[in-house]
Amino acid sequence: MLSPPPIGVILAQIGTPEAPNAKAVRPYLLRFLSDRRIVDYPPLFWQPLLRGIILRVRPRRSALLYSQIWHQDGSPLLIHSLAQCAALQRILGRCYQVELGLAYSTPSMEQAIAKLEAAGVTRMIIIPLFPQYSSTTTASVYDAASFAALGRRSASGPVTKRFVPALRFVEAYYNEPGYISAMKMHLQQHITRLSSVPDYFVLTFHGIPRRYADTGDPYPLQCLETARLLAEAMDWKPGCWQATFQSRFGREEWIGPSTSDVLKELASRGVCRPLIFSPGLVTDCLETLHELAIEGRELFEEGGGQADNLIAVPCLNENEAWIKFLAQLVERHGQGWR
Template sequence: MSSVGVILSQIGTPLEPTAQSVRPYLRKFLSDRRIIDYSPWLWQPLLRGIILRTRPRKSAKLYREIWQKEGSPLLIHSLAQQSGLQSRLGAEFQVELALAYSEPSMEQAMTSLESAGITRIIIVPLFPQYSSTTSASVYDQACFAALGRRSISGPVSKRYIPALRFMDAYYREPGYISAMQSHLYCYLESMNATPDYYVLSFHGIPKRYIDTGDPYPQQCMETAKLLAEAMGWDSDRYEVTFQSRFGPEEWVGPATDQVLGQLAERGIKKPLIFSPGLVTDCLETLHELAIEGREQFADGGGDAQQFNAAPCLNDHAQWLDFLSQQVQKNALGWTD
């Protein structure tokens, strides 16, 4: 019988590449005040009256371009990560997957572990760098799901609350850096020509979040520095950028799309883009970087055929080995 539960947590994905499926996913995602912290009195009318009327159709079209026969790429790769981690940890652990804004949900993962009689749970956010928009959202959901859906003054819905441990951000852990190094070496060996420049793209956040204490950009820069050192790149061979800007306010930069559009005029002919902040391929990597990124490079005068986008770690063996080791460290004292 498993004695420790492990919940791998990701953002989520629509179940189908349709506007009908994308709409509830976006509604839940964009209603989280960790993601959009505007007053609900101002934000919700805009979200429900404009954004959710137009954006689902546009997003569904993008999802259709990356959708796989088996379904959502993020879900496929996340399930492979769950399976790979379970096989490494063995019967003493039970590994569940929880998606923050879709299914399987955090509540479903907690219920599965509770049904198995597991009362000690390690939460593993699949976000190497901490941000209030990702890791903190996972912490919120895990605590809420563990306590049960009730108000302080409401009826008791759960008599026993599991013990929770949260895995720290691992943005500078040697095992994580080494896994990316190994992954990129394998990818580079499969290429016909060596890239002449590397773009390390991280998901962006509003600059205002940084000004109020979010450590995310500094952790991204530390990850990029350690990865570049491991790969042997000089400082003039790589650049850190931030993608996925949303809304009118200022975001942390430089913006990935703008940098890609200017590479050719800087004399860069064979760029490679990689996301060290996303460990699972999804819309942001498969479409925004690999498809739109190629178009942006070409629009700036580059040869689209010379543009390459490396996949995420996904179920890379060394990455899952590292994750297994981190889980076992967090479980010290909980296992025999």
């Protein structure tokens, strides 16, 4: 008897440029910022602004930042994401086939699904690597996976395939005990290696426009609940930690408090050795390696602190407890399929 095909698992991320230069950054930003999940302004207003002004300036600026965090083997996000896939595959074994699918770059969601289908996979579990739901991340991944499975670029696109695999989407896991426990262990491991104990903790999340939250995106509330649960698990007392939001873009009001504003204020509040960590990003990328670890230290120093005293803890990346939690998510969502 032939053994059944494996169950497909796709770890889903937003994406990354292929190289730290403006030529590679420009098409990535065009695709990313053209998605109305990300920027929901009417195309007749937004596209001329994006193509005529933003993409003339921003790629060079972003490329410079990428060049400061780029690894010899490529993009940090891509390297860590592939390592997460490999680690998860080792735990799950041959009953599953794990692939990486990126919404705005390669390996794309289309490539991931095509690879699984070539292996005979007809059932797939999609895991957005975003613990908190947001229309700008989780929903973008849902879109990318759904259209890729259908063989269409959009709802009005041509039909290019007849058989559509069954998809199961993993919902937000912002309050899952296994996720909170993995972060607790991760932070404790890093804190025990320090020569001095931090005297303040900043839990930073990627921000979204305030308007998105006001019109139904549950992201801010889920972020605050994650922060509360993690602080409780770490036994941090009130007044020694706070949640903030980073990466503001454009002139529109975003949710706060702003991570950059808080970092500049810490020294004036008597904080000497702050620790900063991002519970909403599970894979190191530009937002953690540069915005937090490099710019964060500059902001703390600008406010009167000593730059080297700010501890930026890396993301979970290939943390063993985190990968085991992902395996548990897969097993749970694969029930009835094996």
